[in-house]
Amino acid sequence: MKEVVIISGKGGVGKSAISASLGAILMKKHKVVLADTDVDAPNLDLFFTARLRSSKDVKASEKAFINCEKCTCCLECVEACKFFAITVSDGAPVLIRYFCEGCGACSIVCPEGAIEIKDMKNGNIATFDIDNAVIVSGELMIGESSSGRLVDEVKRAAKEEAGRINADLIITDGPPGTGCPVISAIKGSDYVIAATEPTPAALSDLRRIFDVIRHFDLPSGIVINKAGLHQASEDLIRDFAKQNGVPILAAVPYDMSVPEATARAMPVVEAYPDAPASKGIMRLAGVAEAVLNEGGSLSGIFRR
Amino acid sequence: MKLCITSDGKDLDSSVEETFGRSPYFVIVDTETLETKSIRNTAMRSGHGAGIGAAQIISDEGAEALLTGIVGPNAFTALKAAHIKVFEGASEFDSIKVALEKFKKGFYKEATVPSGGPGGGRRFRGGRW
Amino acid sequence: MVDAGLKGRILAALHRKPLDIPIIAITGGKGGVGKSTISVNIAAALSEMGYRVALLDADVDAPDDHIMLGITLEKPLDVTVNVPTIDAGKCTGCRRCVDACRRNALFQPGDGVPILIGDCNGCEACMLACPEDAIRKERKRVGETYMSERDRLLLFTGRLMPGAEESSMVVNALRNRLHASGGGSDVVLVDTSPGIHCNVINALRGADAVYAVTEPTPLGAHDLERTLKLLLAIGLRARIILNFSDLPGPREKITVMAKAFDAEISCELPMDDLLLKSHVEGVPAIIMFPDAVNSTSMRRIAEDIAREYLQ
Numbered sequence: 001m002k003e004v005v006i007i008s009g010k011g012g013v014g015k016s017a018i019s020a021s022l023g024a025i026l027m028k029k030h031k032v033v034l035a036d037t038d039v040d041a042p043n044l045d046l047f048f049t050a051r052l053r054s055s056k057d058v059k060a061s062e063k064a065f066i067n068c069e070k071c072t073c074c075l076e077c078v079e080a081c082k083f084f085a086i087t088v089s090d091g092a093p094v095l096i097r098y099f100c101e102g103c104g105a106c107s108i109v110c111p112e113g114a115i116e117i118k119d120m121k122n123g124n125i126a127t128f129d130i131d132n133a134v135i136v137s138g139e140l141m142i143g144e145s146s147s148g149r150l151v152d153e154v155k156r157a158a159k160e161e162a163g164r165i166n167a168d169l170i171i172t173d174g175p176p177g178t179g180c181p182v183i184s185a186i187k188g189s190d191y192v193i194a195a196t197e198p199t200p201a202a203l204s205d206l207r208r209i210f211d212v213i214r215h216f217d218l219p220s221g222i223v224i225n226k227a228g229l230h231q232a233s234e235d236l237i238r239d240f241a242k243q244n245g246v247p248i249l250a251a252v253p254y255d256m257s258v259p260e261a262t263a264r265a266m267p268v269v270e271a272y273p274d275a276p277a278s279k280g281i282m283r284l285a286g287v288a289e290a291v292l293n294e295g296g297s298l299s300g301i302f303r304r
Numbered sequence: 305m306k307l308c309i310t311s312d313g314k315d316l317d318s319s320v321e322e323t324f325g326r327s328p329y330f331v332i333v334d335t336e337t338l339e340t341k342s343i344r345n346t347a348m349r350s351g352h353g354a355g356i357g358a359a360q361i362i363s364d365e366g367a368e369a370l371l372t373g374i375v376g377p378n379a380f381t382a383l384k385a386a387h388i389k390v391f392e393g394a395s396e397f398d399s400i401k402v403a404l405e406k407f408k409k410g411f412y413k414e415a416t417v418p419s420g421g422p423g424g425g426r427r428f429r430g431g432r433w
Numbered sequence: 434m435v436d437a438g439l440k441g442r443i444l445a446a447l448h449r450k451p452l453d454i455p456i457i458a459i460t461g462g463k464g465g466v467g468k469s470t471i472s473v474n475i476a477a478a479l480s481e482m483g484y485r486v487a488l489l490d491a492d493v494d495a496p497d498d499h500i501m502l503g504i505t506l507e508k509p510l511d512v513t514v515n516v517p518t519i520d521a522g523k524c525t526g527c528r529r530c531v532d533a534c535r536r537n538a539l540f541q542p543g544d545g546v547p548i549l550i551g552d553c554n555g556c557e558a559c560m561l562a563c564p565e566d567a568i569r570k571e572r573k574r575v576g577e578t579y580m581s582e583r584d585r586l587l588l589f590t591g592r593l594m595p596g597a598e599e600s601s602m603v604v605n606a607l608r609n610r611l612h613a614s615g616g617g618s619d620v621v622l623v624d625t626s627p628g629i630h631c632n633v634i635n636a637l638r639g640a641d642a643v644y645a646v647t648e649p650t651p652l653g654a655h656d657l658e659r660t661l662k663l664l665l666a667i668g669l670r671a672r673i674i675l676n677f678s679d680l681p682g683p684r685e686k687i688t689v690m691a692k693a694f695d696a697e698i699s700c701e702l703p704m705d706d707l708l709l710k711s712h713v714e715g716v717p718a719i720i721m722f723p724d725a726v727n728s729t730s731m732r733r734i735a736e737d738i739a740r741e742y743l744q
Contacts, residue, residue, distance in 0.1 A: 009495060010464065010465070010495050010497070011463065011464010011465045011495070011627050012463070012464045012465010012466065013465065014465075016652070040462075040627070040628030040629060040630055041462050041463050041464075041627065041628055041629075041652075041655075041656045041659070043463075043652045043655065043656070046651045046652055046655060060351060062351070062535065080557075080561060082514070082555055082556055082557055082602075083556075083601055083602075083605070084605055087446045087449070089442045089445065089446050090442070094439075094442050094443055094446045095443075096443055096446060096447055098447075098631045098634045098635075099601065099631060099634075099635065101554065101556065101601070102535065103535060103536075103554070103556030103558050104533065104535055104556075104558050105556050105557055105558040105561055108533060108558055108561045108562050109561050117535070140628075140629065140630060142629045142659060142662050142663045142666055143629065143630070143631055143634050143663060143666060143667075144630060144631065145601075145630055145631040145632075146351065147630060148598065149351045149352075176464045176494070176495070176627070177494035177495055177626075178494055178495070178593070178595040178596060179494050179593060179595075179596070179597060179598055179600055180596075180597075180598035183596060198713075199712060199713050200500050200713065200715060201469075201495075201497040201500045201501065201712075204495075204497070204500060205495045205497075208495070208595040209595070211595040211596065212595050212596045215596060229709065229713065230713040232713075233713060259650075259677065259680055259704075260680065260681055262650050262651075262652060262682075263649065263650040263651075263680040263681050263682030263683075264681070264682070265650075265651040347537060350536075350537055351536070352535075352536040352537060352538070352551060352552060353536050353537025353538055353550075353551040353552070354537065356537045356538065356539075356540050356550050356551045357537035359540060360531065360537070360540055360541065363540075363541075363542060363543065378550050378551050381540075381550050382540040382542070382550050385540065385542040385545070385548060385550075386540075386542040386543055387542070387543075
């Protein structure tokens with residue numbers, strides 16, 4: 001069983017659309033679990049006719065609770081909190097739980113023992129059945145944090161499901177950004193596909209994402225989405241890839257069929273299989289299969 | 305010596321657990337007297353630093369060596385600081401009893417560098433896909 | 434359950450404004466839906482109208498506003514947290530620091546002195562727990578803030594170090610910097626990060642008006658609902674901007690949702706190659722293509738803001 005993770009650094013380059021189409025292609029030949037770890041905005045199930053099988057709460061967050069009856073308003077907790085989660089109102093401490101990191105510093109300084117740290121629900125994991133595969137999707141509760149830990153739980157659930165159905169492959173749609181949730185998503189995987197687009201903003205975020213990938217020493221490749229949009233930026237991406245020894249796995253042409261397929265809630269390879277973008281993603285799928293068969297190394301499979 | 309083996313259960317017939325930080329149990333065996341003790345890994349549910357928490361637990365138990373599947377770099381640093389020898393490569397298809405026998409025969413190599421990337425005590429096992 | 438009185442005090446504390454200046458926030462559930470493009474264009478339009486604008490790029494994981502404006506980031510200030518170093522001379526081996534650390538970042542080898550191995554987020558709980566004052570603070574850099582100026586536009590940018598976790602520290606540092614240096618502005622525009630996590634809430638604090646950007650697709654509708662729920666939870670109403678409005682998707686989902694949350698669709702922006710062109714050139718569309726349909730629309734939003742808050 002192998003896992004490939006698709007990340008992008010920048011949001012909006014088309015990561016989910018690519019993950020959905022990649023999944024749609026590979027699930028025709030292999031037993032696949034799709035893991036949606038974009039817990040802030042999980043969308044993968046929306047590309048398929050997904051039937052919700054189960055949903056379970058995840059308690060992967062810790063928050064402080066001030067017991068008003070024991071509190072004497074000494075305000076020691078206010079200064080102790082390095083995350084500015086406790087402010088003062090009418091001389092009393094007010095805890096804005098959204099900003100609480102559950103570190104417990106406040107409970108340590110409180111002379112009255114009035115503060116408790118409790119495990120809290122911060123999201124849920126839903127399992128969907130689709131025609132040829134299973135989607136395991138994590139969703140962060142509104143205003144919550146600790147998405148890294150929620151991502152860990154989604155990956156664990158996906159692995160369990162993959163074991164249950166004897167899947168060959170887990171395709172993980174990663175979270176945007178370069179922070180802790182992305183690290184959780186790529187940990188323990190076999191290959192990382194970095195999706196980008198030829199714009200100056202996306203290139204800047206591509207560099208950042210490779211800072212993270214390199215740290216983990218994972219085999220990786222780049223897919224250029226919306227190729228043809230801006231030649232100067234695309235050249236810079238290819239230069240970057242060359243300088244860093246990262247293969248360009250495929251270039252998916254800029255094509256209106258992608259947003260239109262998304263608007264119709266379908267992977268582009270199903271809605272418009274003859275579109276240039278679909279052909280590009282099929283090339284990507286071919287390369288991804290070959291790469292994973294080789295155990296993550298490329299043995300001459302480069303796409304320039 | 306006091307050897308700690310990561311386990312998914314409390315006794316010698318339990319299977320080896322391949323990850324260290326989130327292993328449910330630790331089976332601690334004195335390789336000379338064969339005295340065995342099992343303890344729960346209370347660091348298992350930690351959001352962060354499960355590996356370091358696990359290292360603290362077995363260090364406090366006086367473990368001198370650890371046998372497991374894979375150890376991430378943070379846990380590895382902690383184990384080295386506590387002078388605990390690290391042996392990797394134990395398989396979840398072996399029972400604790402079998403793993404102990406293999407250990408005594410010198411089957412496992414001592415790890416001098418961590419094999420996982422950071423947080424890498426959690427690699428999916430390979431296999432044909 | 435939080436009682437009503439407490440909830441009122443929490444919301445009041447949440448929305449305490451750093452400066453007595455109108456704050457307009459632009460948010461949206463999905464990356465790539467157009468928040469930053471719209472933010473920089475509204476900022477440019479207000480600036481063109483003669484107002485001094487402070488633009489806060491609070492998407493600290495992937496800040497793009499400076500790229501879309503073609504501005505080089507200036508005046509960097511490090512954002513740091515304090516991580517522990519235990520003084521062997523003073524340490525008695527009591528272990529309270531190790532136990533206080535909920536991230537298991539500290540490890541005590543045998544009878545030795547605890548050492549920092551794991552990820553420290555700078556909470557300083559260990560230092561508070563130590564009875565011997567044996568822990569020294571060491572600075573660890575987690576990101577930077579920048580303050581860059583061009584004409585009447587003051588751009589505040591926050592950037593988290595790649596791989597770091599302390600995004601809330603960077604957002605807080607950014608807000609503090611605005612507080613310290615943004616007093617000369619007439620209006621503050623905040624470009625939040627996408628999503629519904631706590632840093633989005635942090636960036637929305639004190640907002641007088643919020644624009645929620647979405648697109649007429651099932652994904653857009655799903656993420657808009659989450660954004661609207663978030664705004665409801667913190668007592669804010671949304672004005673919806675429907676971007677890529679001519680996509681052949683289920684726009685009735687958007688209109689139904691808007692009604693349910695008492696939000697108006699204040700503007701529609703059809704797909705526009707010119708917007709894309711200006712995006713890759715690093716010049717706001719309202720400057721590069723002032724007569725384009727979307728430029729006119731975004732200028733109108735700026736005029737609405739000026740009329741409502743600045744006159």
